[in-house]
Each structure stands twice: as structure tokens, then as C-alpha cells.
Amino acid sequence: MHRIAVIAFLMAMAGPAWAQDAHGASVRQIMLGLTAPASDALFGVSEPEAGSDADLYWETIEADAMMLAEAGRMLQQPGLAVDQGEWVAQAKALVETSLAAAAAVKGRNVDIIFEAGDKVYGTCESCHGKYLEQVQGKKTN
Numbered sequence: 001m002h003r004i005a006v007i008a009f010l011m012a013m014a015g016p017a018w019a020q021d022a023h024g025a026s027v028r029q030i031m032l033g034l035t036a037p038a039s040d041a042l043f044g045v046s047e048p049e050a051g052s053d054a055d056l057y058w059e060t061i062e063a064d065a066m067m068l069a070e071a072g073r074m075l076q077q078p079g080l081a082v083d084q085g086e087w088v089a090q091a092k093a094l095v096e097t098s099l100a101a102a103a104a105v106k107g108r109n110v111d112i113i114f115e116a117g118d119k120v121y122g123t124c125e126s127c128h129g130k131y132l133e134q135v136q137g138k139k140t141n
């Protein structure tokens, strides 16, 4: 409890760290523009359609998983990281599970990719459970 109180105090002192950086995407833009579409593609993985370019399909899904890892890296940047404790840990979990998903895509086994996708989804849920309301509640716009 004490540690949480200290973190809350430091966050209040630091001001709205989630405010949009003048030169980069906000957390919300990373979510809507990168994280959500890339994860939709990964979570919706299926066998490539007959007659389609299967290699390109798998390459694209792998790229989507790699973009989720990049989103996790971005979320750790100054101006985006809400705190240096649990937020960064959550963002790192997104990186790690996404890299594991990208590795799983190489095996081209939909069931195994789904399992890896579930682990990625767990990190979305976990971070949102802790931070979504907190961040959205503190925004002025």
C-alpha cells in the first residue's frame, strides 16, 4: 500500500505523463492505430485461403505480431509511460508475448498461434484493468 501511495504521489507531481507528445503518437493513437488492428489480425488468424499467397499471409501475420512488440516498446518511452513500475512491466509483457507469437507464426500452426495470441490478449486485459479508467478519467479532452 505504501509503495502504491508513493507512486500515486510521484504521478501527481509529474503531471499527465500520458498527454500527447507534440512529436509523437499518444497512447490512445498507438492503441487505435497500431495495437488494435495488429492484434485483430493476429487474434483472427486462420488457414490462408485456397489460391491465395500463403507465404505472404503468414509473413503478414508475423509482421502484425512484430508490430505489437513495437507498440509495447513505444509504450515504455518517456512521455508515454504512465509510470516506471507496473506500466513498464505491462508494456514489456506485451513485447515478450508478441515476440513469442511472432515466433509461433513461423510454425504455421493455427492452434499454437491462437495460444500465443491468448497470452498477448492477457497483457491487453491486464494493463487495461489497471490503467484504462485511470488514464481516461484524467484526460481533459
Ligand code: HEC
Binding pocket: 027, 028, 031, 032, 035, 036, 039, 068, 075, 087, 090, 091, 094, 120, 121, 123, 124, 125, 127, 128, 131, 132, 135, 136, 139
Ligand atoms: C501498457 C498498457 C497497455 C497495454 C499493454 C495495452 N493497452 Fe490498450 N490502452 C491502454 C490505455 C491506457 C488506454 C486508454 C487510452 C486513452 O483513451 O487515452 C488503452 C486503450 C485502448 C483502446 C481504446 C479503448 C476505448 O474504448 O477507448 C483499444 C482498442 C486498446 N487499448 C486495445 C489494446 C489491445 C488490443 C492491446 C493488446 C494487444 C492493448 N490495448 C494493450 C493501455 C494499454
